[in-house]
Amino acid sequence: MKTKVNEISIKYQGNFKISQAPKITSSVSAAELLYNERNKDQIGLQECFKVMLLNNGNKVKGIFEVFTGGITGTLVDLRILFAVVLKSLSVNLIIAHYVK
Template identity: 65%
Template sequence: MNTKVNEISIKYNGNFKMKDSPKITCSNDAVNLLFNNWDSGSIGLHETFKILLLNNSNKVKGIYTLSSGGITGTLVDVRILFAVLLKSLSTAVILAHYVKKIVM
């Protein structure tokens, strides 16, 4: 019996080499990189959860938007989180969640 199944893939967008990738050496490096790659038009509109994928040298392999929610919350499915981590062969990950507090 020949059974077919779907293959899950991760696609890298970009054409730079890993040697040119930024290296995370402290928390400020991660914050600056994530903030510069966040959609500035929606950063205060809704909550978003992203992951920063790193290799063994703490060089950035990529940023993945895991969840984008509403004004008061966003849900993260850990099965998708682990699928992306395993499929990308990342050795380290930084989890990032941004919510803008509205002061009235």
């Protein structure tokens, strides 16, 4: 009997090379990038938890929104967080929790 299982998959949206990706050199550069990536059409109402995925040279591979919560809090499922980090083969990561 052949067993079937689901495959976890993530994908990159965009068509730029990693050499063109921004490099994180400090907490300030990470905060600026996350601030600029937010949806400016939404008011600061819901809490959000994101992870910035980095390669060995601290170039940003992508930003993944792990969870959006309510007005007063957000919960993070660590299984989802680690699945994305491991599947993307990221070397470094920056986690961010803020109101979006």
